[in-house]
Amino acid sequence: MPNSATFISIVTFIYGLAFVCYLAAWIFKKSLPGRLGTGVMIAAAAGNAVGFVLRWTESYQMGYGYAPLSNLYESLIFFSLAVAGIYLFVEFKYKVRTIGVFASLFAFLAIAYAALPSVESEIQPLIPALQSNWLIAHVITCFLGYAAFAIACGISIMYLIKSTAGPESASGPVARMPDLETLDDLTHQMITFGFLFLSIGIITGAIWAEQAWGRYWGWDPKETWSLITWLIYATLLHARLMRGWTGRRIAYLSCVGFAAVLFTYFGVNLLPGLHSYM
Amino acid sequence: MNTRKPADASAVDQIWRFFASVRLSVVLLLTLAVTSVFGTVIPQNADPAAYERKFGPVFYPVFDALNLFDMYHSWWFRLLLCLLIANLVVCSIQRLSSTWKVIFPKTPKYQPERFRKSAGRLEWPVQGTSPEDLKNIYEPYMRKHFANIRVEQRESGEGFFIFGEKGRWTRLGVYAVHFSVLLLMLGALIGSIFGFEGYMNVPEGETRQAFSLKNADQNRKLDFAIRCDDFTVSHYPSGRPKEYKSDIAIVENGDVVLERKLRVNDPIRYRGIKIFQSSYGKTPGDTFTIQFKDNDSGMKFEKKGAVGKSIEMPGGSGTLMIQDFTDNFSFRGHSIGPAFFGRLDRTGQEPRPVVLPVEFPRFDKMRQGDYWISITDASYRQYTGLQISRDPGVPLVYAGFAIMILGCYVTFFMYHRKMCIELIPEKQDTRIAVAGISTRNRAAVKNAANKLAGRLEKMTVAR
Ligand code: HEM
Numbered sequence: 005m006p007n008s009a010t011f012i013s014i015v016t017f018i019y020g021l022a023f024v025c026y027l028a029a030w031i032f033k034k035s036l037p038g039r040l041g042t043g044v045m046i047a048a049a050a051g052n053a054v055g056f057v058l059r060w061t062e063s064y065q066m067g068y069g070y071a072p073l074s075n076l077y078e079s080l081i082f083f084s085l086a087v088a089g090i091y092l093f094v095e096f097k098y099k100v101r102t103i104g105v106f107a108s109l110f111a112f113l114a115i116a117y118a119a120l121p122s123v124e125s126e127i128q129p130l131i132p133a134l135q136s137n138w139l140i141a142h143v144i145t146c147f148l149g150y151a152a153f154a155i156a157c158g159i160s161i162m163y164l165i166k167s168t169a170g171p172e173s174a175s176g177p178v179a180r181m182p183d184l185e186t187l188d189d190l191t192h193q194m195i196t197f198g199f200l201f202l203s204i205g206i207i208t209g210a211i212w213a214e215q216a217w218g219r220y221w222g223w224d225p226k227e228t229w230s231l232i233t234w235l236i237y238a239t240l241l242h243a244r245l246m247r248g249w250t251g252r253r254i255a256y257l258s259c260v261g262f263a264a265v266l267f268t269y270f271g272v273n274l275l276p277g278l279h280s281y282m
Numbered sequence: 283m284n285t286r287k288p289a290d291a292s293a294v295d296q297i298w299r300f301f302a303s304v305r306l307s308v309v310l311l312l313t314l315a316v317t318s319v320f321g322t323v324i325p326q327n328a329d330p331a332a333y334e335r336k337f338g339p340v341f342y343p344v345f346d347a348l349n350l351f352d353m354y355h356s357w358w359f360r361l362l363l364c365l366l367i368a369n370l371v372v373c374s375i376q377r378l379s380s381t382w383k384v385i386f387p388k389t390p391k392y393q394p395e396r397f398r399k400s401a402g403r404l405e406w407p408v409q410g411t412s413p414e415d416l417k418n419i420y421e422p423y424m425r426k427h428f429a430n431i432r433v434e435q436r437e438s439g440e441g442f443f444i445f446g447e448k449g450r451w452t453r454l455g456v457y458a459v460h461f462s463v464l465l466l467m468l469g470a471l472i473g474s475i476f477g478f479e480g481y482m483n484v485p486e487g488e489t490r491q492a493f494s495l496k497n498a499d500q501n502r503k504l505d506f507a508i509r510c511d512d513f514t515v516s517h518y519p520s521g522r523p524k525e526y527k528s529d530i531a532i533v534e535n536g537d538v539v540l541e542r543k544l545r546v547n548d549p550i551r552y553r554g555i556k557i558f559q560s561s562y563g564k565t566p567g568d569t570f571t572i573q574f575k576d577n578d579s580g581m582k583f584e585k586k587g588a589v590g591k592s593i594e595m596p597g598g599s600g601t602l603m604i605q606d607f608t609d610n611f612s613f614r615g616h617s618i619g620p621a622f623f624g625r626l627d628r629t630g631q632e633p634r635p636v637v638l639p640v641e642f643p644r645f646d647k648m649r650q651g652d653y654w655i656s657i658t659d660a661s662y663r664q665y666t667g668l669q670i671s672r673d674p675g676v677p678l679v680y681a682g683f684a685i686m687i688l689g690c691y692v693t694f695f696m697y698h699r700k701m702c703i704e705l706i707p708e709k710q711d712t713r714i715a716v717a718g719i720s721t722r723n724r725a726a727v728k729n730a731a732n733k734l735a736g737r738l739e740k741m742t743v744a745r
Contacts, residue, residue, distance in 0.1 A: 128522075129518040129520065129522055129524060131522060131523060132523060132524070132525055132526060132545075132546035132547070132559075133546055133547065135525075135546070135547060136547045189725060193725075196694040196695075197694075199690065199694070200687075200690045200691060200694055200695075203686060203687060203690055204687055207683045207686070207687065210679075210683070211680075211683070212547075214676065215547050215548070215549065216546065216547050216558070217558065217560070217669065218479060218549065218556055218558045218560075218669050218671035218673075219479065219671065219673070220676065220679060221470070223321060223326065223354045225322035228318050228321060228322045228354075229322060231318060232315045232318050232319060235311050235312070235314055235315035235318070236312075236315050238311050239308055239311040239312045239315070242304060242307055242308050242311065243308050246304040246307075246308075247304060247305065247308065264315075272322070
């Protein structure tokens with residue numbers, strides 16, 4: 005049995021291949037690469053899941069025994085798995101393959117980023133504060149939320165491209181995107197899903213903090229940025245549901261929201277603070 | 283709706299209307315998001331001197347005046363939160379009072395026209411069956427699975443409608459979410475007024491009652507005492523700590539009332555106080571020996587010392603006060619083990635600090651005084667570092683958490699829908715039409731119509 009690291013590097017290429025297939029299907033309007041893309045994406049997601057489980061068992065073999073959700077490398081791997089899983093669900097439910105271009109790209113980029121030498125990939129033992137089931141729930145729910153927001157952002161970008169191109173592009177790749185109403189609707193659905201999971205993620209994080217440090221909220225930069233992200237999406241939901249915003253304005257807000265997600269995830273480490281294990 | 287002209291609207295009305303706008307909530311949510319960024323860019327609650335160095339004489343006073351160094355507790359951030367609460371409360375009262383009757387009417391209305399225009403309407407014929415027969419099959423099913431069933435004759439007097447609905451109560455989900463936000467804020471407020479957070483170090487075998495408050499140079503006393511019977515730490519082969527735990531006893535009026543192992547992530551709760559395993563370290567034994575060595579003659583003098591005690595220098599030339607101890611002193615980036623800190627007060631000289639690392643007795647020679655000082659025969663005891671906190675707001679906050687999750691789920695993934703089965707006679711046959719309407723989830727209501735149609739078809743065939 006290969007070890008998880010080898011497995012993950014192979015999966016990286018499979019995601020890349022899925023991206024190429026989806027892109028070809030979209031640009032050349034062929035159904036074969038599209039179906040191929042779906043198959044490859046399923047293979048990549050399955051491989052990703054196996055890699056995740058392998059790493060889990062490896063940590064047990066090393067005597068540390070923890071769910072692999074405790075550092076940047078591990079969270080990236082879970083993130084790409086979540087993106088692939090949620091996307092495949094959407095593809096099967098709504099029969100839209102063009103979104104696969106973005107989903108496979110995001111999954112590929114995340115897992116490729118994990119392969120960079122600057123990302124510590126060794127299995128490290130957990131310090132006591134991280135040995136908590138709340139932490140596992142926290143990471144899983146946060147990253148399901150982030151993955152849904154990533155897909156929502158991809159769909160919003162498609163919306164912006166398509167609505168900019170205008171009605172004259174009756175044929176060509178842009179025309180093969182789902183119609184604007186479907187894109188708008190899918191963005192909204194992904195965001196509600198993401199919002200629910202981000203909320204649960206922040207809440208489980210707060211409960212964990214309360215168990216470990218005796219405070220559920222401490223305004224540290226990572227916490228604050230997750231709240232900022234939450235507030236942006238809450239603004240989006242209210243603007244849409246109560247003020248009737250749709251279309252481009254929602255698409256822009258969705259991109260801003262995802263930028264906040266990325267900053268919460270990667271940018272916060274550049275700021276001074278103590279949430280630095282992630 | 284307020285039908286009065288703005289001219290005679292009283293001030294109260296105007297304020298009410300200001301807070302009853304969703305535009306205000308959008309603005310507030312976004313403002314909170316944007317302003318919260320400042321506090322993540324500027325580290326909060328650091329040393330004022332450090333801020334002054336960093337931001338210079340121009341920006342430091344400006345930032346300070348804006349409370350940017352403790353912005354989440356500043357008056358303006360709190361004001362934003364209060365506005366948010368007012369907005370939420372006023373909006374909810376306003377909308378709930380006007381929509382309550384719409385949400386919970388005594389007799390729900392069904393308008394056939396709206397179902398006929400519904401995008402997901404399905405129609406199919408059933409041969410050789412009258413509307414009456416079908417009504418008799420479908421009605422019990424509908425009664426079982428939907429609420430507020432109404433069976434009516436069609437307008438033309440021929441055929442029937444069977445109306446039903448589901449999920450009316452889910453319209454309250456939004457109010458639950460908003461209520462949960464209020465609970466969170468209330469919990470946080472109670473916590474900040476009646477709660478505290480502090481630290482206590484208890485050496486093995488000792489009992490302590492006092493602890494120092496965080497964010498304030500103050501000590502407080504618990505109503506009970508905490509005794510540490512044992513402390514253990516285990517390490518991974520790499521040297522990282524794997525687990526640490528203490529055997530803790532709670533002592534009240536001399537009696538042990540609770541004994542438990544205290545681990546990280548598993549606090550003890552006792553009489554509203556929570557005790558967390560937060561750190562550990564070494565503390566010096568009660569006394570140790572301080573050695574003074576004359577630099578010229580090499581003469582040795584020894585004295586007993588203790589932390590917090592002042593001792594005479596040899597020859598009465600001043601005093602040495604041992605002030606503090608660390609179990610891991612760092613010198614030029616190297617960690618050189620336990621060390622004592624003291625202050626030297628020589629007659630006719632400025633007081634000066636001394637550092638006395640136990641494992642490097644010659645360290646103080648670098649000071650080049652007439653004596654060099656070292657600590658001999660120091661002994662240590664392990665202490666357990668406890669965090670002591672009390673936050674009576676936590677139950678409210680946790681209730682808010684639960685309600686928020688439930689409310690979000692209900693709001694986003696459940697929806698109120700009305701369904702209609704129309705049975706239209708066509709000679710000996712019947713046309714069946716199934717349609718659903720919903721104020722919110724149009725895509726889902728199409729699915730619901732599909733599913734209901736599938737059920738009905740199966741029942742018709744099975745008969
Ligand atoms: C978990 C977060 C939140 C969710 C999921 C949420 C959801 C919603 C939804 C779905 C509506 C539309 C109600 C309708 O269609 O009748 C709404 C309305 C509204 N929301 Fe929120 N909301 C959240 C947080 C907040 C917060 C923090 C505020 C603070 C001001 C707020 C203020 C409002 C107001 C003023 C309205 C309009 C009045 C009303 O329907 O009560 N919401 N919200």
